[in-house]
Amino acid sequence: MTLDPKDRAIIEATQAGLPLVPQPFAVVAETLGITEAELLDRLDALKKQGVVRRIGAAPNHYRLGMTANGMSVWDVDDTVVDSLGEIIGALPFVTHCYRRPRVLPVWRYNLFAMVHGSSRGEVLVKRDKVADLLGGACQAGDILFSTRILKKTGMRLAAKRG
Numbered sequence: 001m002t003l004d005p006k007d008r009a010i011i012e013a014t015q016a017g018l019p020l021v022p023q024p025f026a027v028v029a030e031t032l033g034i035t036e037a038e039l040l041d042r043l044d045a046l047k048k049q050g051v052v053r054r055i056g057a058a059p060n061h062y063r064l065g066m067t068a069n070g071m072s073v074w075d076v077d078d079t080v081v082d083s084l085g086e087i088i089g090a091l092p093f094v095t096h097c098y099r100r101p102r103v104l105p106v107w108r109y110n111l112f113a114m115v116h117g118s119s120r121g122e123v124l125v126k127r128d129k130v131a132d133l134l135g136g137a138c139q140a141g142d143i144l145f146s147t148r149i150l151k152k153t154g155m156r157l158a159a160k161r162g
Contacts, residue, residue: 073109
C-alpha cells in the first residue's frame with residue numbers, strides 16, 4: 001500500500017506518541033499545516049483502512065512496577081490453538097499473544113503469550129492460569145524471562161528519502 005503524503009506525514013508525526021498537552025491533535029495539526037478536523041478525519045480513515053489499529057495511551061509497565069516479564073510458550077493442539085489463543089490474548093495480564101510455526105525437532109511451541117507482573121512469582125502464578133485455560137490441549141509449556149531491554153518501541157516508519 002502506498003500512503004498519501006499527508007497520511008504518511010501524520011503517521012510520522014504521531015508514531016512516537018502525542019504531545020502531552022490539553023489539545024494534542026490541534027498541536028500536531030498545526031505542525032503539519034492542516035486543520036485539526038482534517039487530521040482527525042484522516043486518522044479515522046486510516047483506522048477504517050486498517051493502517052492504524054488504535055490510538056490510545058500506552059503506559060510504561062516498568063514505571064508502573066511491572067518489571068517481571070515472561071514470554072510463555074506453549075505446545076498446543078493445532079486444531080484448537082487459534083480459539084485458545086483468542087482466550088489467552090484476552091487475559092488482562094497478557095499483552096502480546098501470537099501463533100507461530102513450530103520448528104521441529106528443535107522448537108515444539110506454537111503459542112506465545114507475554115505475561116507481566118511485579119515479580120517472577122507473580123508471573124509464574126499468571127502462567128499457571130494460562131496453563132489451566134489451555135488444559136488438555138496443551139502438551140508442554142515454558143517461560144522465558146526478560147533479563148534486559150534492548151529495544152522498546154512499536155513499529156516506526158522510516159523517514160522517506162527525497
